[in-house]
Amino acid sequence: MEVTTLSFTNLHNHGELFANMxxxxxxxxxxxxxxxxPEADGMEFDQYDTPASRWVAVHDGGDVLAxxxxxxxxxxxxxxxYMIRDAQRGLLASIPSNLLYQEAPVAPHIWESSRVFVADHVPANLRLRVQMQLxxxxxxxxxxxxxxMVLGLIPEHSPRLARRVGLDCVPAGPVLDIEGSRSVCVNINMATKMH
Known part of the structure; x- marks a missing residue:
C-alpha cells in the first residue's frame, strides 16, 4: 500500500493514478x-478540481483505496x-447553506478537505489502516x-476516528443530511501536530 499526494505539477509522474482516483x-x-x-468517461469531478487543489490517494498499484x-x-x-464557503453562500443547491456556525474562513493557513472517501471494496480488516494512512x-x-487548520465536510462519525489518531477535530457546524448522508463540518487544528 502506498500514499501519494497528487498535483497538476506531478501527476505525469504517476501514470493512471490521477484518473484512477x-x-x-x-x-x-x-x-x-x-x-x-458531474462525470465524464467514468470519472467524477467538479469545479473545485483545479490546479490549486491537491489530491491524496491511498493506493495499491493502480487500485485507489481512499x-x-x-x-x-x-x-x-x-x-x-471552495466548496464549504460556496455552499454557505448559496451557490450549491445540494449542500445546505447553514453548514457552519460562523462565516467560512478565507486565510492562507486554512485549507479545505473535501471528497473524502474509502472505496467500498476495501476489506473490513484493512479499513482502519487505509483511513489512518489517508x-x-x-x-x-x-x-x-x-x-x-483544515476545514472539512466529513461523515458524521469521522471526528471520532480523527480523535483516535490524535487529531484535534471539533465540529464547526451542525450535523446535516446531505443527499442521504449525515455529514458535519469540522475544524482540524494541526498546530498541535507541528513539530
Whole structure:
C-alpha cells in the first residue's frame, strides 16, 4: 500500500493514478451514493478540481483505496472559491447553506478537505489502516502547504476516528443530511501536530 499526494505539477509522474482516483470517486459518490455530480468517461469531478487543489490517494498499484481533496481557502475560480464557503453562500443547491456556525474562513493557513472517501471494496480488516494512512498523508501534505487548520465536510462519525489518531477535530457546524448522508463540518487544528 502506498500514499501519494497528487498535483497538476506531478501527476505525469504517476501514470493512471490521477484518473484512477477520479474513477474511484465516481464509484463512491455517483454509483454507490447516487449523488448527482458531474462525470465524464467514468470519472467524477467538479469545479473545485483545479490546479490549486491537491489530491491524496491511498493506493495499491493502480487500485485507489481512499482519497481526499485539499483546496486552499484563498483560491478563486470565476464565481467559485471552495466548496464549504460556496455552499454557505448559496451557490450549491445540494449542500445546505447553514453548514457552519460562523462565516467560512478565507486565510492562507486554512485549507479545505473535501471528497473524502474509502472505496467500498476495501476489506473490513484493512479499513482502519487505509483511513489512518489517508489522515496521516493529509496532515503531512496540508502542513507542507503551510496549513495549520483544515476545514472539512466529513461523515458524521469521522471526528471520532480523527480523535483516535490524535487529531484535534471539533465540529464547526451542525450535523446535516446531505443527499442521504449525515455529514458535519469540522475544524482540524494541526498546530498541535507541528513539530
Amino acid at each position: 477520479f474513477r474511484a470517486r465516481h464509484r463512491t459518490f455517483i454509483v454507490q451514493n447516487k449523488w448527482d455530480l 482519497g481526499v481533496r485539499l483546496t486552499p481557502t484563498t483560491h478563486r475560480c470565476g464565481i467559485y472559491s 489522515i496521516h498523508e493529509m496532515v503531512v501534505s496540508a502542513r507542507s502547504f503551510g496549513a495549520s
